[in-house]
Amino acid sequence: xxxxxxxxxxxxxxxxxxxxxxxxxxxxxxxxxxxxxxxxxxxxxxxxxxxxxxxxxxxxxxxxxxxxxxxxxxxxxxxxxxxxxxxxxxxxxxxxxxxxxxxxxxxxxxxxxxxxxxxxxxxxxxxxxxxxxxxxxxxxxxxxxxxxxxxxxxxxxxxxxxxxxxxxxxxxxxxxxxxxxxxxxxxxxxxxxxxxxxxxxxxxxxxxxxxxxxxxxxxxxxxxxxxxxxxxxxxxxxxxxxxxxxxxxxxxxxxxxxxxxxxxxxxxxxxxxxxxxxxxxxxxxxxxxxxxxxxxxxxxxxxxxxxxxxxxxxxxxxxxxxxxxxxxxxxxxxxxxxxxxxxxxxxxxxxxxxxxxxxxxxxxxxxxxxxxxxxxxxxxxxxxxxxxxxxxxxxxxxxxxxxxxxxxxxxxxxxxxxxxxxxxxxxxxxxxxxxxxxxxxxxxxxxxxxxxxxxxxxxxxxxxxxxxxxxxxxxxxxxxxxxxxxxxxxxxxxxxxxxxxx
Amino acid sequence: xxxxxxxxxxxxxxxxxxxxxxxxxxxxxxxxxxxxxxxxxxxxxxxxxxxxxxxxxxxxxxxxxxxxxxxxxxxxxxxxxxxxxxxxxxxxxxxxxxxxxxxxxxxxxxxxxxxxxxxxxxxxxxxxxxxxxxxxxxxxxxxxxxxxxxxxxxxxxxxxxxxxxxxxxxxxxxxxxxxxxxxxxxxxxxxxxxxxxxxxxxxxxxxxxxxxxxxxxxxxxxxxxxxxxxxxxxxxxxx
Numbered sequence: 225x226x227x228x229x230x231x232x233x234x235x236x237x238x239x240x241x242x243x244x245x246x247x248x249x250x251x252x253x254x255x256x257x258x259x260x261x262x263x264x265x266x267x268x269x270x271x272x273x274x275x276x277x278x279x280x281x282x283x284x285x286x287x288x289x290x291x292x293x294x295x296x297x298x299x300x301x302x303x304x305x306x307x308x309x310x311x312x313x314x315x316x317x318x319x320x321x322x323x324x325x326x327x328x329x330x331x332x333x334x335x336x337x338x339x340x341x342x343x344x345x346x347x348x349x350x351x352x353x354x355x356x357x358x359x360x361x362x363x364x365x366x367x368x369x370x371x372x373x374x375x376x377x378x379x380x381x382x383x384x385x386x387x388x389x390x391x392x393x394x395x396x397x398x399x400x401x402x403x404x405x406x407x408x409x410x411x412x413x414x415x416x417x418x419x420x421x422x423x424x425x426x427x428x429x430x431x432x433x434x435x436x437x438x439x440x441x442x443x444x445x446x447x448x449x450x451x452x453x454x455x456x457x458x459x460x461x462x463x464x465x466x467x468x469x470x471x472x473x474x475x476x477x478x479x480x481x482x483x484x485x486x487x488x489x490x491x492x493x494x495x496x497x498x499x500x501x502x503x504x505x506x507x508x509x510x511x512x513x514x515x516x517x518x519x520x521x522x523x524x525x526x527x528x529x530x531x532x533x534x535x536x537x538x539x540x541x542x543x544x545x546x547x548x549x550x551x552x553x554x555x556x557x558x559x560x561x562x563x564x565x566x567x568x569x570x571x572x573x574x575x576x577x578x579x580x581x582x583x584x585x586x587x588x589x590x591x592x593x594x595x596x597x598x599x600x601x602x603x604x605x606x607x608x609x610x611x612x613x614x615x616x617x618x619x620x621x622x623x624x625x626x627x628x629x630x631x632x633x634x635x636x637x638x639x640x641x642x643x644x645x646x647x648x649x650x651x652x653x654x655x656x657x658x659x660x661x662x663x664x665x666x667x668x669x670x671x672x673x674x675x676x677x678x679x680x681x682x683x684x685x686x687x688x689x690x691x692x693x694x695x696x697x698x699x700x701x702x703x704x705x706x707x708x709x710x711x712x713x714x715x716x717x718x719x720x721x722x723x724x725x726x
Numbered sequence: 727x728x729x730x731x732x733x734x735x736x737x738x739x740x741x742x743x744x745x746x747x748x749x750x751x752x753x754x755x756x757x758x759x760x761x762x763x764x765x766x767x768x769x770x771x772x773x774x775x776x777x778x779x780x781x782x783x784x785x786x787x788x789x790x791x792x793x794x795x796x797x798x799x800x801x802x803x804x805x806x807x808x809x810x811x812x813x814x815x816x817x818x819x820x821x822x823x824x825x826x827x828x829x830x831x832x833x834x835x836x837x838x839x840x841x842x843x844x845x846x847x848x849x850x851x852x853x854x855x856x857x858x859x860x861x862x863x864x865x866x867x868x869x870x871x872x873x874x875x876x877x878x879x880x881x882x883x884x885x886x887x888x889x890x891x892x893x894x895x896x897x898x899x900x901x902x903x904x905x906x907x908x909x910x911x912x913x914x915x916x917x918x919x920x921x922x923x924x925x926x927x928x929x930x931x932x933x934x935x936x937x938x939x940x941x942x943x944x945x946x947x948x949x950x951x952x953x954x955x956x957x958x959x960x961x962x963x964x965x
Contacts, residue, residue: 310965313963313965314963316963317963318963319961319962319963320961320962320963321962321963321965322962322963322964322965323965445841446822446841446865447803447821447822447824447841447843448843450784450803450822450824451784451786451803451805451824451825452765452767452784452786452805453786455765455784476962487845488845488846490843491824491843491844491845491848491867491868492843492845492867492868492892492893493867493868493892493893496867496892496893497892499865499890499892501865501890505818505821505837505840505841505864506798506799506802506817506818506821515760515779515780515799518736518760518761519760519761519764519780519783519784519802522736522737522740522760522761522764522765522783523761523764523765523783523784524765525744568962569965641964643964644964
């Protein structure tokens with residue numbers, strides 16, 4: 225590390241409260257805390273602190289707090305401290321900057337610039353506590369034709385679907401990027417909630433096959449862990465073409481996180497960085513994508529819906545139109561604020577477009593082309609609350625994926641150091657001593673609580689709009705109004721300005 | 727059982743293969759149907775004609791004997807079993823293969839063995855009689871690729887052989903190392919094939935295609951393996 229870079233955070237210890245129990249020292253995988261026998265007191269190395277708050281939360285006497293250092297470079301509006309430090313780091317190492325989790329920069333959130341409607345006087349609101357409210361959704365093609373057999377009975381021509389009790393699923397996070405216990409928690413919660421979790425591109429640990437009915441398995445360019453049983457076991461198969469945090473870039477799992485179990489699941493050498501390249505080397509066109517879609521359908525006898533996940537990029541609407549014609553049943557679109565275990569900083573912070581705009585553009589395009597029923601849309605990339613979900617559905621999504629919010633529910637403190645593999649909360653690590661800190665029983669309960677609470681809030685908001693079925697909210701953009709948006713933004717979002725009537 | 731493929735769509739043909747109760751199947755007059763035997767585990771197929779892309783994709787233990795040429799992505803993500811191609815095979819043969827064996831009598835196209843993986847007893851292998859195109863063994867993480875270069879003048883592989891390789895082995899039967907080998911690859915010259923898995927794979931190829939064993943066992947080979955334990959680590963800096 226460059227000598228120029230000073231610690232970003234300071235660990236402040238209240239000497240009067242500290243009882244030298246050394247819990248902080250035992251709990252910190254970054255080795256920030258240590259006991260100084262000369263002084264008989266605890267001391268810290270602030271430079272190692274990632275501000276994950278593990279020590280703060282664990283300290284029995286509340287003796288610790290972590291504050292942002294007020295040490296500053298000469299103030300410069302153009303050259304921020306972060307920018308200067310990044311130059312120092314690269315000048316020191318010659319390396320590509322690698323970051324974790326979603327983009328932390330102050331970006332425009334279009335969710336925050338859209339407001340939800342409510343009924344007044346006419347078309348009265350509905351009270352979800354007393355009246356039935358439908359938040360269940362089905363994902364897949366809606367193009368089944370009515371056919372009858374010789375005796376006049378209806379033939380079942382329904383194509384395979386995913387049935388979600390809530391319009392929220394857990395997005396792809398691979399075993400490797402997150403721990404065994406984190407995967408266990410997501411799987412259990414998905415089962416209890418009647419929704420789905422997604423294995424990500426790292427394959428599926430054999431212990432989790434029992435959650436198959438609530439599992440979406442991913443097929444990415446590296447094809448880690450992909451084989452017949454893995455595909456057969458799942459409720460749906462997702463082809464990962466791209467990811468919002470790093471459009472145009474493949475996966476990168478640092479070698480420190482490739483434990484023997486992860487190596488076995490992925491079938492790669494232990495301790496070596498796992499690279500999934502940016503492209504699928506057999507996909508150069510929509511026709512080629514169709515080939516992968518159908519090879520998966522053939523292998524699983526047309527029993528599983530196929531999801532194609534793409535990053536929200538400039539031509540997302542045209543790409544989605546192609547995906548809808550590839551035979552895929554569901555398209556997942558991931559916006560530029562989406563999280564990741566590791567992504568080149570420059571890609572994460574500068575490539576891709578916001579999910580709100582991408583989603584609106586895709587829904588619009590598919591409707592114009594008359595193929596919206598060919599494919600369901602799942603939106604992701606910083607869906608932070610139930611109101612984000614409601615807005616996404618009103619913009620045209622069928623359901624949302626949540627990743628970061630799910631991690632937070634499990635105890636993640638968004639310290640953005642996942643790539644270092646030393647997650648003190650037992651989530652983004654493979655170190656057995658850290659993994660065991662995450663209790664799947666508690667964490668799955670927390671996930672269930674979160675999604676249940678969001679579902680209630682979604683029902684409240686729907687009831688307020690006088691809508692009792694989430695199907696009636698989908699693509700219902702009249703339920704949204706914009707504030708602080710330009711004409712172009714309103715046009716892309718397909719919504720009116722607040723105060724404008726129909 | 728004999729299945730006549732002519733005039734059938736891939737979906738019809740494949741569903742017939744899946745439904746067939748016989749363990750041995752002969753597909754006649756195959757004309758470009760894709761995904762034949764995808765994910766199949768127990769049967770033994772012989773194919774006459776030219777199957778389409780992704781022959782034996784996700785193959786899970788079945789055997790395929792193709793009396794003709796294969797197109798692209800033969801044995802894509804294959805997990806187990808055997809594919810024998812009596813002619814040539816196209817691009818991305820054995821893409822992300824993770825078990826089983828592919829034997830090709832003639833040549834293969836670009837990116838053969840890309841993303842091939844291995845773990846403990848799962849050790850996939852591809853043996854190619856002729857020449858392989860560029861990017862052989864790209865991102866290889868495990869398994870064995872053998873290119874025999876029979877009747878090939880010059881290099882038996884195209885450019886960028888082993889780009890991004892971080893596991894497994896590539897054997898090239900030739901007298902001079904191919905040009906443009908990437909930095910991640912280390913080569914060693916062998917005057918004959920050592921005893922073991924590689925030798926028995928070559929012997930099996932000779933037996934399948936009625937070739938003289940001695941010609942292939944007592945030749946000089948280059949063995950390519952990755953030269954770094956972690957080729958990408960130094961590229962990144964934590965931010």
